[in-house]
Amino acid sequence: xxxxxxxxxxxxxxxxxxxxxxxxxxxxxxxxxxxxxxxxxxxxxxxxxxxxxxxxxxxxxxxxxxxxxxxxxxxxxxxxxxxxxxxxxxxxxxxxxxxxxxxxxxxxxxxxxxxxxxxxxxxxxxxxxxxxxxxxxxxxxxxxxxxxxxxxxxxxxxxxxxxxxxxxxxxxxxxxxxxxxxxxxxxxxxxxxxxxxxxxxxxxxxxxxxxxxxxxxxxxxxxxxxxxxxxxxxxxxxxxxxxxxxxxxxxxxxxxxxxxxxxxxxxxxxxxxxxxxxxxxxxxxxxxxxxxxxxxxxxxxxxxxxxxxxxxxxxxxxxxxxxxxxxxxxxxxxxxxxxxxxxxxxxxxxxxxxxxxxxxxxxxxxxxxxxxxxxxxxxxxxxxxxxxxxxxxxxxx
Numbered sequence: 512x513x514x515x516x517x518x519x520x521x522x523x524x525x526x527x528x529x530x531x532x533x534x535x536x537x538x539x540x541x542x543x544x545x546x547x548x549x550x551x552x553x554x555x556x557x558x559x560x561x562x563x564x565x566x567x568x569x570x571x572x573x574x575x576x577x578x579x580x581x582x583x584x585x586x587x588x589x590x591x592x593x594x595x596x597x598x599x600x601x602x603x604x605x606x607x608x609x610x611x612x613x614x615x616x617x618x619x620x621x622x623x624x625x626x627x628x629x630x631x632x633x634x635x636x637x638x639x640x641x642x643x644x645x646x647x648x649x650x651x652x653x654x655x656x657x658x659x660x661x662x663x664x665x666x667x668x669x670x671x672x673x674x675x676x677x678x679x680x681x682x683x684x685x686x687x688x689x690x691x692x693x694x695x696x697x698x699x700x701x702x703x704x705x706x707x708x709x710x711x712x713x714x715x716x717x718x719x720x721x722x723x724x725x726x727x728x729x730x731x732x733x734x735x736x737x738x739x740x741x742x743x744x745x746x747x748x749x750x751x752x753x754x755x756x757x758x759x760x761x762x763x764x765x766x767x768x769x770x771x772x773x774x775x776x777x778x779x780x781x782x783x784x785x786x787x788x789x790x791x792x793x794x795x796x797x798x799x800x801x802x803x804x805x806x807x808x809x810x811x812x813x814x815x816x817x818x819x820x821x822x823x824x825x826x827x828x829x830x831x832x833x834x835x836x837x838x839x840x841x842x843x844x845x846x847x848x849x850x851x852x853x854x855x856x857x858x859x860x861x862x863x864x865x866x867x868x869x870x871x872x873x874x875x876x877x878x879x880x881x882x883x884x885x886x887x888x889x890x891x892x893x894x895x896x897x898x899x900x901x902x903x904x905x906x907x908x
Contacts, residue, residue, distance in 0.1 A: 547608070
């Protein structure tokens, strides 16, 4: 087996464990905070928002820093740092005695994260260009699948073994990812001889900044859309007259998108290699935008689950194609920084999505979350067509 394929397999597992660790706390977070002694419902909601959002904010700040470190010291050290750091921090969350300790550890978790961006950078700099779409599509199934399957895993573990088991299981997965990365990931890295470049110097090396800006914004909008329903999914499920196993059913709704994404992403990556990632991005954005609208009219969770499955197929074509375009428009010397910036956009989208869903639902009603999100995706599709579609070039740099 070629070494980059072995690296791809190890990085896939690490991305899945990392993303699952970030997301599987979502369905049990309010219950865990109540378990830690917070009784007032308003305070539980407030602390849940803080604990959920602080990780993504810190990750958005830290991602470019770790991307710069990856370009300077190598990608494998970043994989080891992130997986070991998160394994320790998340395991410690299972031992906290109050909500302040939990929020503090969530903040540290955001600071030490960075496995996904390091993995994307490693694979992007090793894979042959003609296989980039497939490889990055396969890798994305780990991150997106973990992000969407995490709530299902968390809900099941919480109901079966208790809240603290969620953190112990995630820490164990990340420790396995650390050992696999340490033993099996191969990298031949030559440190740069020049000093660290400033942001302006990095930006000046990018052949087509307009493409990069479009990709960063598209990543932000996609993640905002995927996370918009997360704060209110449990409430929406109860409005569909579900009274038993609400957390588990909510997790299953998320899992539908994750399963579809994992099945479709490698295949859409191959399509991207053949027809061009810009075409896949445009079609996927339109499809995703249209699929959000009927979710507002479902009458039972199974209809919602089916539509989320179709949404997962559409979303599967986006992140791999975005990463392919970023790779093809970035010199290898600054690949880590470029993907770090894109990860920042993704984490800001996660934070913005959680705020958008909660605030829109509180102000206008839950159904409007789907309308607003669908409109944003279709607006993004229009912008991609006008600014990117006729300009993109995938010629080797």
